[in-house]
Amino acid sequence: MTPGTHDTAERPIFLGIDGGGTKTSFLLLDGGGRQLARHTTTTSYYLEIGFGALRVLLRDGVTETLKLAGVAPEQVTSAFAGLPAHGEDSALSADFDSLLAGALPRAVIGNDMVCSWAGSLGGDDGISVVAGTGSIAYGEWLGRGARAGGWGEVFGDEGSAYWLAREGLALFSRMADGRAAPGPLLGLVREHFQLAHDLDLCAAINGDAARSRLAQFARLVSAAAVDGDAQAIALLGRAGDELAALAGAIARQLALPAEAQVLVSYTGGVFEAGATVTDALRRALARDVPGATLIAPRFGPELGAAMYAARLAGFRLRPQG
Numbered sequence: 001m002t003p004g005t006h007d008t009a010e011r012p013i014f015l016g017i018d019g020g021g022t023k024t025s026f027l028l029l030d031g032g033g034r035q036l037a038r039h040t041t042t043t044s045y046y047l048e049i050g051f052g053a054l055r056v057l058l059r060d061g062v063t064e065t066l067k068l069a070g071v072a073p074e075q076v077t078s079a080f081a082g083l084p085a086h087g088e089d090s091a092l093s094a095d096f097d098s099l100l101a102g103a104l105p106r107a108v109i110g111n112d113m114v115c116s117w118a119g120s121l122g123g124d125d126g127i128s129v130v131a132g133t134g135s136i137a138y139g140e141w142l143g144r145g146a147r148a149g150g151w152g153e154v155f156g157d158e159g160s161a162y163w164l165a166r167e168g169l170a171l172f173s174r175m176a177d178g179r180a181a182p183g184p185l186l187g188l189v190r191e192h193f194q195l196a197h198d199l200d201l202c203a204a205i206n207g208d209a210a211r212s213r214l215a216q217f218a219r220l221v222s223a224a225a226v227d228g229d230a231q232a233i234a235l236l237g238r239a240g241d242e243l244a245a246l247a248g249a250i251a252r253q254l255a256l257p258a259e260a261q262v263l264v265s266y267t268g269g270v271f272e273a274g275a276t277v278t279d280a281l282r283r284a285l286a287r288d289v290p291g292a293t294l295i296a297p298r299f300g301p302e303l304g305a306a307m308y309a310a311r312l313a314g315f316r317l318r319p320q321g
Contacts, residue, residue, distance in 0.1 A: 016305025017081035019044035021133025037069035082112035119304025120297035126263035131270035135160035137246035146253035159242035185224035240280025248288030
C-alpha cells in the first residue's frame with residue numbers, strides 16, 4: 001500500500017462537506033467512523049464568491065480529499081454537502097443540486113444547518129442552533145424537520161457573528177460620539193483598526209465589507225466582554241436571547257408536546273464567547289422551550305456532514321476520536 005492510501009475494498013466510505021460563510025471542510029470517513037482524509041478551504045457562500053467559483057471550490061475540494069486518501073470517486077458510498085443559502089432561492093434549486101454532478105456518483109446537496117444538527121446531536125431528535133457567520137436553527141422530532149432563521153445579514157441572522165460585529169461596531173460609534181458611556185470596546189476597536197481618528201472606521205469597514213470578513217470583528221465584542229465591558233456583555237446576552245427564540249420557533253413548528261424533554265445543542269464561532277452566551281441561551285430556553293436541556297455539541301459539523309451522508313445510505317455512523 002502506498003503512503004497516504006487506505007485499503008478501502010468492500011468497505012463503505014462517506015464524504016461530508018460542511019460549507020460555511022468563513023470556511024468549507026471536507027471529511028472522508030470509512031464505515032467504522034475512521035477518518036481517511038480531511039481538507040479545508042475558503043467560504044462557500046455563493047452570494048460572496050459567485051456560483052461558478054462555488055462549483056470549482058467544491059469539485060477541487062472533492063478531488064483533493066479523495067487524492068489524500070487514495071480513494072476513487074466511485075468508491076464513495078454516499079456524500080452530503082451542506083451549503084449556506086441552500087433552499088433560499090427556488091430558482092437556484094436545480095443549480096445547487098447539480099453542483100457535484102459528475103464528480104461523485106452519489107451526492108446530495110442540502111443546507112449547512114443539517115451538518116450542525118447531525119453533528120451536535122449525534123443524529124438524535126432535538127434542536128440545533130447555529131451561530132456562525134449567520135444564524136439558523138434546525139430540528140427533527142419523530143421524523144419531522146423544521147427550520148427557523150437563516151434570513152441573511154440584511155434583515156436577519158440575529159445572534160450571529162455578523163450581527164454581533166454590526167451591533168458591536170454600532171456600539172463603538174455611540175461610545176465615540178458620547179451617546180453611550182465609553183467602555184473597553186472603544187479602545188479595542190481603535191487598536192484593532194489602528195484608527196488615527198474614530199471616523200476612519202467608516203473607510204476601514206466600507207472599503208472591505210465582505211460578509212465573512214466583517215463577521216470576524218465579533219471577536220472584539222467578546223474580548224471587550226472579557227475586559228468587563230457591561231455593554232458588550234449585554235450584547236452577548238441579547239445574542240443568547242435571539243438564538244433561544246430560534247429554538248422556540250422550531251419547537252412550535254414541530255408541535256412539541258408541552259411535556260416533551262428535548263435536547264438543544266449549538267454550533268458556531270459565537271459560542272467561543274463561552275458562558276456569557278450559553279448562560280443567556282439556557283435562561284431564555286427555560287422560557288421559550290421549557291422542556292429543553294442544553295448540551296454541548298457531541299461532534300462538529302464536518303463530522304455531522306459525514307454522519308448525515310451515512311444516514312442517507314442507511315448507515316448509523318459513530319465517528320472515532
